[in-house]
Amino acid sequence: VYPFIEAENAADSGNVKRACTLLKVSRAAYYAHRCAKPSARARQDAELTEEIVAIHDESNGTYGTPRLHAELRARGRRHSRKRVARLLRAAGRAGRAPKRWRTTTVPDPAVDTPADLIKRDFSCSASDINVRWCGDITYIHTWEGWLYLATVIDLGSRRVVGWATADHLRTDLIAEALNNAVAHRRPAPGVIFHSD
Template sequence: MGKKKPRPRRSFTREFKAEIVELCQRGDRSVGQVAKDFDLTETAVRQWVAQAERDAGNPHRRADQRRTGRVGQVAAGEPPPVRGRGNPQTSDSFLREGDPVNVYPFIEAENAAKGGNVKRACTLLKVSRAAYYAHRSAEPSNRARQDIELTEEIVAIHDESKGTYGTPRLHAELRNRGRRHSRKRVARLLRAAGRAGRAPKRWRTTTVPDPAASTPADLIKRDFSCGASDVNTRWCGDITYIHTWEGWLYLATVIDLDSRRVVGWATADHLRTDLIAEALNNAVAQRRPESGVIFHSDRGCQGGFNWSSQHLESFFATIKKELIDRRGWPTRIAARKAIFGYVEGWYNTRRLHSSLGYLSPNTYEATHWVA
């Protein structure tokens, strides 16, 4: 095996730091958690927050001291919650119809109480005494107990992925955490928990090459395969669009062909060459590649970008499946902030990629990049 090559030193734009500071100041995540999610050092994040506080004229207040309003408090302009929903303390009765409540502990409590009456408790809770005694005598098997524990972990990972992971990625993430189980078992427990992954929609090509554009040499020669030794030497770029209530938001991205990392991106309300240049400049600023890096794009009407690279098509299908198509976007700013969190805090740092052996781009670069 060749000598391991150091990872490129990352450089961060002013906009990137501002987005991280804003996430810290919201108060729903600690500084340490934000640093972990975005593959940053906690010291660097705290320095950015402290600098932002000094710039704002409040040098003594830490980001993790900011808190949102009290739990249950309704924001201005929001409708009040419906009585009995979202807060179990406001329900009209202790056991509401249809609630998935295990009633046997209540019968046990009645039976243990002085003068308790199992028959009366079973009648009130509409449970036969035979079923109660059968439940009381039954002991779950080791397999059943393991299924319960495994299901809890599957649900937790599924929630971390915001409901996007299906069986293959759940199975891979469990293996990464030292939990080795068959894929069929994971699939069974996922179905039993009422969960499922999200499948991408079929991608539709909506842009055609510019017939007047010149045809540069294809230095990549249509080779889009992964190669650990080629990280930071071959990039490709493309554009997609996102519908907001204000109008279209265009997203230009630059992806490393070998680690699948989004190394640069930019958004705008137009398709001018400035958008493409900003995405490429961001990639160069963050990655600082050595001389000779190849940037691949096909002939298109926006400065050379078009819909050809299978990896960018895959990325666009993924981000639309896991983020864009799951809600409406009132403003371009809201969509851009969500894209920042997805790309920098999930896709690059934590999301498992099947083409990388179910590793994240960050992990792949850290463990497989050799000369």
């Protein structure tokens, strides 16, 4: 509506009152729109938002409000923390928190530590097949939650000889992986299994 009134005003007749009446717009609204300028605060916010986005990009998206606020202060820009948070939110940005470490293996303090029969020698030769096995557990994040994978690896052939998956970290998972390895390889008595 307002561009049409602007065009009418620019014409020779220059009758803003008539155009506003025809379009059912008050003249005050037209002039308010025509003279509307962003306030000084809005201009400062726009300038500060640009700087916040630049700092956020420099940090690869890791900086949140506290670090952005500190960085702005170091650059001589003194603004409240809440203002920085509001502008960061308005820009559609957020800081990234580091992932928390989950402890998955907790040894029982009452049990004696078994002897290391391999003595940290993980070298192998072709004749060492089904002599020394090694095992570990890893966890995989899926859409339905955590999936735990236990594996048994033959150090002689460097192949996975047994494995098992479950949604828990109980002893059954490791026992199932070992049973799977024994069923597939049928080792001679005396095979050494090393695990943490």
